[in-house]
Amino acid sequence: MKLGNKNIVLTGGSSGVGLDLLRTLSSTNRIINLSRRAPPRDALPPSANIQHIETDLADEASVRTAIAQITKEKPNGIDVLINCAAVQCLPRFTDPDFDPASIAAEIAINLTSPAQIIHALLPSLRKSKQSVILNINSGLGLVPKAESAIYCATKAGLDNLSRGLRAQLAGTGVHVSQAFLPLVGTPMTTGRGSGKLSSTEAARQIISGIERGKADIDIGKVPLLRLINRISPSIANRIMQKGDS
Ligand SMILES: NC(=O)c1ccc[n+]([C@@H]2O[C@H](COP(=O)([O-])OP(=O)(O)OC[C@H]3O[C@@H](n4cnc5c(N)ncnc54)[C@H](OP(=O)(O)O)[C@@H]3O)[C@@H](O)[C@H]2O)c1
Numbered sequence: 001m002k003l004g005n006k007n008i009v010l011t012g013g014s015s016g017v018g019l020d021l022l023r024t025l026s027s028t029n030r031i032i033n034l035s036r037r038a039p040p041r042d043a044l045p046p047s048a049n050i051q052h053i054e055t056d057l058a059d060e061a062s063v064r065t066a067i068a069q070i071t072k073e074k075p076n077g078i079d080v081l082i083n084c085a086a087v088q089c090l091p092r093f094t095d096p097d098f099d100p101a102s103i104a105a106e107i108a109i110n111l112t113s114p115a116q117i118i119h120a121l122l123p124s125l126r127k128s129k130q131s132v133i134l135n136i137n138s139g140l141g142l143v144p145k146a147e148s149a150i151y152c153a154t155k156a157g158l159d160n161l162s163r164g165l166r167a168q169l170a171g172t173g174v175h176v177s178q179a180f181l182p183l184v185g186t187p188m189t190t191g192r193g194s195g196k197l198s199s200t201e202a203a204r205q206i207i208s209g210i211e212r213g214k215a216d217i218d219i220g221k222v223p224l225l226r227l228i229n230r231i232s233p234s235i236a237n238r239i240m241q242k243g244d245s
Pocket of ligand 1: 011012013014015016017018034035036037038055056057058083084085086087109136137138139180181182183184185186187188189
């Protein structure tokens with residue numbers, strides 16, 4: 001699918017990879033962004049065509065309100081849904097600063113809300129002859145690291161959800177794809193890791209993958225991780241649990 005003149009719904013466009021997706025796509029498409037903060041106007045091209053709907057993805061009622069607004073304003077449907085928003089809580093369960101309340105919120109933002117949004121927007125996506133659901137995933141959804149256990153679990157869940165829905169929606173014209181990112185330099189990874197991919201390059205490769213109709217868009221070191229994991233899951237586990245990703 002060539003991305004131009006499309007109606008796109010994006011979550012998490014206020015920061016990081018989502019902001020770079022917005023920067024690249026918003027001059028030639030019509031984008032509705034869902035996040036708590038509005039995307040910074042000065043980071044976007046003057047011709048950006050963006051509508052921001054303030055949404056808390058941890059709050060089901062807030063998600064429902066946003067979806068109702070989208071379906072009312074886009075009666076002819078939408079072409080692309082990109083689930084990009086996520087949070088990553090770093091503390092281990094054994095750390096004194098681990099907050100058990102973060103478990104439900106992290107699952108809601110990273111896994112429950114993408115499922116809710118996909119379900120609620122399916123009728124809109126099916127109005128387009130050809131449409132795309134793109135879920136932003138991580139190498140950590142394939143092989144977990146020691147920290148951020150809930151984050152890794154939500155990304156593994158997102159992978160299963162995406163593959164299940166891809167099978168459910170086969171033949172409907174709704175294509176389900178995922179982008180698996182390596183460590184990317186964004187506010188989420190400030191102060192940790194090295195050799196990070198830029199968010200601009202991550203966004204460029206995500207867009208190229210959508211346009212080529214790829215099911216899994218593997219970026220940076222992710223193809224190598226998949227290969228090692230296929231040959232020896234225990235080596236892949238050791239690498240991920242040693243590294244800072
Ligand atoms: N950075 C990496 O190394 C990396 C690696 C692999 C995968 N990823 C994935 O890439 C995607 C983007 O991550 P990023 O690194 O760009 O992160 P980021 O810069 O921290 O941005 C996260 C986005 O999620 C939104 N968000 C967080 N909580 C929210 C809530 N309760 N309600 C609504 N929106 C919420 C934020 O918007 P508000 O704060 O304005 O609400 C923000 O726009 C995520 O899916 C992440 O898992 C990132």
